[in-house]
Amino acid sequence: xxxxxxxxxxxxxxxxxxxxxxxxxxxxxxxxxxxxxxxxxxxxxxxxxxxxxxxxxxxxxxxxxxxxxxxxxxxxxxxxxxxxxxxxxxxxxxxxxxxxxxxxxxxxxxxxxxxxxxxxxxxxxxxxxxxxxxxxxxxxxxxxxxxxxxxxxxxxxxxxxxxxxxxxxxxxxxxxxxxxxxxxxxxxxxxxxxxxxxxxxxxxxxxxxxxxxxxxxxxxxxxxxxxxxxxxxxxxxxxxxxxxxxxxxxxxxxxxxxxxxxxxxxxxxxxxxxxxxxxxxxxxxxxxxxxxxxxxxxxxxxxxxxxxxxxxxxxxxxx
Numbered sequence: 001x002x003x004x005x006x007x008x009x010x011x012x013x014x015x016x017x018x019x020x021x022x023x024x025x026x027x028x029x030x031x032x033x034x035x036x037x038x039x040x041x042x043x044x045x046x047x048x049x050x051x052x053x054x055x056x057x058x059x060x061x062x063x064x065x066x067x068x069x070x071x072x073x074x075x076x077x078x079x080x081x082x083x084x085x086x087x088x089x090x091x092x093x094x095x096x097x098x099x100x101x102x103x104x105x106x107x108x109x110x111x112x113x114x115x116x117x118x119x120x121x122x123x124x125x126x127x128x129x130x131x132x133x134x135x136x137x138x139x140x141x142x143x144x145x146x147x148x149x150x151x152x153x154x155x156x157x158x159x160x161x162x163x164x165x166x167x168x169x170x171x172x173x174x175x176x177x178x179x180x181x182x183x184x185x186x187x188x189x190x191x192x193x194x195x196x197x198x199x200x201x202x203x204x205x206x207x208x209x210x211x212x213x214x215x216x217x218x219x220x221x222x223x224x225x226x227x228x229x230x231x232x233x234x235x236x237x238x239x240x241x242x243x244x245x246x247x248x249x250x251x252x253x254x255x256x257x258x259x260x261x262x263x264x265x266x267x268x269x270x271x272x273x274x275x276x277x278x279x280x281x282x283x284x285x286x287x288x289x290x291x292x293x294x295x296x297x298x299x300x301x302x303x304x305x306x307x308x309x310x311x312x313x314x315x316x317x318x319x
Contacts, residue, residue: 054123054171054172054173054227055225056123056124056171057221057225057271057272057274057275058268058271058272059271060124060126060127061124061126061127061129061130062126062130064127064271065101065130066267067264067267067268067271068100068101068103069101069103070260070261070263070264070267071103071167071264072103072104073260073261074254074256074261074264074307075166075195075252075254075310076103076104076107078195078250078252078254078310078312079104079166079195079310079312080104080107082193082195082250082312082314083104083108083111083162083164083193084111085314086162086191086193086248086314087162087191088108088111088112088162088191089111089112090111090112090113090114090115090116091112091113091115091116092112092116092161092162093112093116093117093118093119093159093160093161093162094108094109094112094116094117094118094119094160094161094162094163094164095118095119095120095121095153095155095160095162095163095164095182095185096108096118096119096120096121096164096165097121097150097153097163097164097165097168097178097181097182098121098122098123098150098165098166098167098168098171099120099121099122099127099128099131099145100122100124100127100131101127101130101131101134102120102130102131102132102134102135102143102145104164104166105118105120105131105143105145106131106134106135106138106140106143108143108164109135109140109142109143110140112142113142114141114142116142117142117143117144118142118143118144119143119144119145119146119155120143120144120145120146121145121146121147121148121150121153121155122145122147122148123147123148123149123150124147125147128145128146128147131145132145150165150168150172150178150181151172151174151177151178151181152181153181153185155185156185157184157185158184158185158186158187158188158190159185159187160185160186160187160190161186161187161190161191162186162190162191162192162193163182163185163186163190163191163192163193164192164193164194165178165182165193165194165195165196166194166195166196166310167195167196167197167310168196169194169196169231169235169238170196170197170222170227170228170229170230170231170232171227172227173226173227175228175231175238176238176241176242179192179194179238179239179241179242180242180243182194182242183242183243183244183317186317187317188317188318188319189316189317189318189319190316190317191314191315191316191317192239192244192313192314192315192316192317193312193313193314194235194239194312194313194314195232195310195311195312195313196231196232196235196310196311197229197230197231197232197308197309197310197311198229198230198231198232198233198308198309198311199215199218199219199222199229199230199308200215200219200229200230201230201253201306201308201309202215202265202305202306202307202308203305203306204297204303204304204305204306205303205304205306206303208293208297208303209293210290210293210294210297211265211294211297211305213290214265214269214290214294217269217276217281217282218269218272218276220276220281221272221275221276221279221281224279224281225275232308232309232310232311233309233311235311235312235313236249236311236313239313239315243317243318244315244316244317244318245315245318246315246316247313247314247315248313248314248315249311249312249313250311250312250313250314251309251310251311251312252309252310252312253306253307253308253309253310254306254307255304255305255306256304256305256307257301257303257304259298259299259301261305261307262297262298262303262305262307263295263298264307265294265305265307265308266291266294266295266298269290269294270287270291270294273287273291
């Protein structure tokens with residue numbers, strides 16, 4: 001279920017991302033169905049590699065907060081269920097790597113209890129400003145936030161009972177290196193819980209060309225940047241490569257007619273659209289067309305959208 005507090009999320013998004021006029025909603029003329037999707041990636045675009053690196057292409061701070069709150073509404077229940085099943089309990093010392101604005105971090109602090117401690121790490125100072133503000137509002141005494149890299153957190157070795165990350169590794173050039181850092185943070189017998197995405201799994205019913213095209217562009221952008229927006233499907237093998245032996249897996253794919261839930265993909269795509277234009281993958285006029293078509297599809301209550309699969313893996317560090 002999606003609470004009414006997000007009824008105005010579209011207004012908040014467009015106020016901060018004025019990419020398309022609010023009145024520009026409608027389906028544009030259909031493309032020739034015989035035209036392959038890949039034929040619309042400019043020749044050589046995926047070989048130029050103009051923006052390779054661990055540069056996060058989505059909005060941060062107040063500009064990205066609405067999308068992140070909606071993301072937690074869509075995926076938060078599954079994340080919390082998995083953390084509980086993995087063994088989260090009061091008194092634990094927990095690290096949330098790539099914590100963003102702290103949506104899950106604050107919940108972890110509540111469930112670690114007064115005797116526990118939770119530390120959120122993120123590379124963005126803007127994200128952490130919002131996370132700290134939320135902690136102050138909630139009078140959360142046992143949660144702290146620190147700016148740092150997922151590769152080298154600077155945290156003491158073997159000092160955490162549980163380490164968590166969600167939708168982080170898909171943005172990194174060296175995800176296994178980050179997993180090894182998480183492994184080093186855990187005490188012997190400590191718990192790792194990771195959840196990551198697979199953009200290629202997104203689909204709609206009925207099929208919508210705007211969804212297909214926007215996913216195609218997102219995957220092409222990942223290729224140019226040297227990251228993997230389908231990393232979720234490789235998560236279990238990567239965790240084993242980082243030194244964990246026994247793993248448990250879970251896959252969740254939210255499926256909805258709810259307008260706001262469907263907008264999660266629209267907002268995610270549009271926040272990354274400037275990087276696509278910069279990379280030469282697409283021209284702004286096509287982004288504008290796709291924005292209108294995605295908004296129309298989200299508003300259509302006869303269109304179901306299955307947003308991307310979230311692959312989850314939990315594992316214990318060897319004693």
